[in-house]
Structure formats: structure tokens, C-alpha cells
Amino acid sequence: MRFFLALLILFVFSAAHAKEYLFVEINGVISGYTEKYIEQSLKKAVDADGVLVIKLDTPGGVLDSTRKIVQIILESDTPVVTFVSPQGARAGSAGTFITLASHYAAMTEGSNIGAAHPVNVTGQNIEGELGKKIENDTVAFIRSIAEKRGRNLDISVQMVTNSLSLTSQEALEAGIIDAVVNSDDELIALLAEKYGEQTSRTYLEPTVLQRVAFFLSDPNILMLLLFIGIGAIFLEFKMPGTFVFAGIGACAILLFLMGINIIPVNWLGLLLIIAGFALIIAEVFIPSFGLLTLGAVVSLGFGMYLLFSREGNVGISVSWGMIMGVLVTVLFVVGLIGRLLVRDFLSKPTTGAEGMIGEAGTVTSWNGNSGKVFVHGEIWNAESESVFDKNDKVRIIEIKGMVIKVERSE
Numbered sequence: 001m002r003f004f005l006a007l008l009i010l011f012v013f014s015a016a017h018a019k020e021y022l023f024v025e026i027n028g029v030i031s032g033y034t035e036k037y038i039e040q041s042l043k044k045a046v047d048a049d050g051v052l053v054i055k056l057d058t059p060g061g062v063l064d065s066t067r068k069i070v071q072i073i074l075e076s077d078t079p080v081v082t083f084v085s086p087q088g089a090r091a092g093s094a095g096t097f098i099t100l101a102s103h104y105a106a107m108t109e110g111s112n113i114g115a116a117h118p119v120n121v122t123g124q125n126i127e128g129e130l131g132k133k134i135e136n137d138t139v140a141f142i143r144s145i146a147e148k149r150g151r152n153l154d155i156s157v158q159m160v161t162n163s164l165s166l167t168s169q170e171a172l173e174a175g176i177i178d179a180v181v182n183s184d185d186e187l188i189a190l191l192a193e194k195y196g197e198q199t200s201r202t203y204l205e206p207t208v209l210q211r212v213a214f215f216l217s218d219p220n221i222l223m224l225l226l227f228i229g230i231g232a233i234f235l236e237f238k239m240p241g242t243f244v245f246a247g248i249g250a251c252a253i254l255l256f257l258m259g260i261n262i263i264p265v266n267w268l269g270l271l272l273i274i275a276g277f278a279l280i281i282a283e284v285f286i287p288s289f290g291l292l293t294l295g296a297v298v299s300l301g302f303g304m305y306l307l308f309s310r311e312g313n314v315g316i317s318v319s320w321g322m323i324m325g326v327l328v329t330v331l332f333v334v335g336l337i338g339r340l341l342v343r344d345f346l347s348k349p350t351t352g353a354e355g356m357i358g359e360a361g362t363v364t365s366w367n368g369n370s371g372k373v374f375v376h377g378e379i380w381n382a383e384s385e386s387v388f389d390k391n392d393k394v395r396i397i398e399i400k401g402m403v404i405k406v407e408r409s410e
Helices: 002-017 032-047 063-074 094-101 128-149 153-161 168-173 184-195 208-216 219-238 244-262 267-285 291-306 320-346
Strands: 019-027 051-057 080-084 090-092 104-107 112-114 165-167 198-203 360-367 370-375 378-383 393-400 403-408
Touching: 019 032, 019 184, 032 051, 032 063, 032 208, 051 090, 051 094, 051 184, 063 094, 063 128, 080 090, 080 094, 080 184, 090 094, 094 104, 094 112, 094 128, 104 168, 104 184, 112 168, 128 153, 153 165, 165 168, 184 198, 208 219, 208 244, 219 244, 219 267, 219 320, 267 291, 267 320, 291 320, 360 378, 370 393, 370 403
Parallel strands: 019 051, 019 198, 051 080, 080 104, 090 112, 378 403
Antiparallel strands: 112 165, 360 370, 360 393, 370 378, 393 403
16 A cells, blocks of 8 residues: 555656756847747746756847846746757857856857957957946856856856856866756756656747847848848949849848847948948949059958947857958959959950951942942041952951051951
């Protein structure tokens, strides 16, 4: 009897601790839409009396949104697990705060965490009293999180003060995370010991609006949209009438404007990019032997580098691959246009009297060393050292005023 009673108690105890695990994927920049998505997902986990698992891969994000996400997690009685995944993922800058704030933190092999130092609008460390104030505030923020979750205080602070970045194994040994696993199944096996066995596993999906917002929160996508928009509008001016390029350019610019409402931009960077395009256009109409092109490349390069470097953004930037790709493309296009202009300049005239040199004509009458030649629908006075008969074929070799010099055409 006692045996069956023990089994019944064990069954009830296990059933009470069995949990539904809800997974959400956060890839890309942390923004206001990310905050709302995590908040909605956590409500679903609360309603299901389950566990929310955030699969995280982010370079950083907007600090205000990060603070709100951290507040949501810290105030939650429902367990929130952050899993830096897949292998090779990162919890950079803003992602560091979210990972540390979670009830349980895990990372895959090959992933990294850290580099959460605040920067100014030029992407450099903030100097002076303002820099100390912002850094102290950020240090206090990460210290409060580490103290709340029992993480390594010294290492957590160094992630802000020294931009320290750790591999998953280093983070585990330093007491920053709780486990290193490489799959959802491995993670669930560990969580079962802490929060209860899995009854079901649900992978939550964002809405269409959230998908669009996540897509537009990628700095590289926004940079590409801006270049497509400006390029298409320029082509519309060069080839007016179809409105195809105008439509493409307008759509790209509108999407870019939507994106910069998700990720704030540094207006200095945007002005430098526009100035770079203006210099490229000027190069086409004002030959400068490459000086304007050089200025355009410098302006575009600095503009792209600074575009998302501003206070409130942490870890958000256009990738170096995108910057180099754009600059190489600009140089290629300008070089191609320059080559065409040089070829056009060196080529023989194709209009007017000069363009007639080398053209073939037919003798209509001839007497001695002069006569009449029909060419290009007109009859010209002609001279030659040769003697021709009517209907002979000749070729123009020189033009002297209104008289052409010809020779026999083979």
C-alpha cells in the first residue's frame, strides 16, 4: 500500500513540475519590436505555466529597448532562459545584458558574449565627464543584473569598462553563464532538472509586421535600401518616362525611412553618404581627374561607418563587408563611366562634315582632277589626283571647307 502511495505522490509531483517549453528566435538588432515580441512571448509562457527560451544571436541594439527587456525578465516569475545559438552566434553589447538577466543562460560552442562599452556618435569612447557619467550608469546597470542573478561581478563590469568579450567556454568558467550545449534537446535535458520535464515544445513565430520590422532592423539591409533608392532615382532622371526606376527608388526610400524609425541613425553619417553621391554625380559632369571620386569614396566610407554610431545604440553598425562592397562597386561604376567618356572623347566624330571622312560616295560627273560626288544624300564638290568616270565608287579622305578630297574605293 505504501509503495503505491509513493508512486502516486511521485506521479503527482512529476506532473506538477512538468513544463511546456516555448522557444522564440531573436536574430539581429535589439529594437522596440524585439521588446514587444519578447513581452508577448513571455505572456504566452505565463499563461501556459511554462518556460520561455530565447534563442539569441545579436550584435547589439537600442539601449532603451534593452533596458525594458531586462526589466521584463527580472520581474518575471516565469523562468526565462537565454540560449546564444546557433554555433558561431553572439550576444554582443545589448545581448550581454539580456543574457545576464535571464534566469538561466546557455551558449553553444563557438559563440561569444561581451563588448558592451558605450560609444559616442563617432563610434569612439566618450571622453570627459559625460563619458564617465554614461559609463558609470552602464556599469551600475550591469552590476545590478549580475548581483540579481549571481553572475561574476568583476567580469560583468569588465565587459562594459574594457569591452571584454568571452567565448562560451570562458564565460562558463568565469561564472557568466550556466551551461554550454549545442542543441535544443541538450538544453531541455538540463532545464528538466531545474524546471521540470518537458510536456511539449512550441516554437513561436513572429507576426508579418514583426517579420518586416526585424528585416528592416538589419543595418546592412537599410544601407542597401538607401543605395538602391538613390541609384534608382538617379537612373529615372537619366532615362525618364518609364517611371519604373522612380517606383523602385520611392519604395526603397520609404522602407529606409521606416527602418530608421526602428534603429535611430546618426544624421552626420547620412549627410556624408548623400554628399558622397553628390560628388559621384559631379564627377560625371565635371572632369576632375579622379579627385571628386576620391572625395566621394572617403565621404561614403565615413558615412556608412558613422550611420548607426550614436548614443543609445550599442553594437549596431554596417558590416565591413558591406562597406567594402559598396566602395568597390562605386569605384567600378565610376571607372566604367570614365572609360566610356574617354573612349567617346578619343573616337572620331560621327556627326557633321568631319564625320564624313572614310564614307563612300558615287561620282556623278568628273572633269580632270575635280567633279561632283553623291554622298549622304547630297552632291559635293570633289577633288582628287586620280581621274574617275561616272558612277565610280570613291572614299572621302579629307574635307577642305565645302570641297571633299577623295580616292578610288576598292
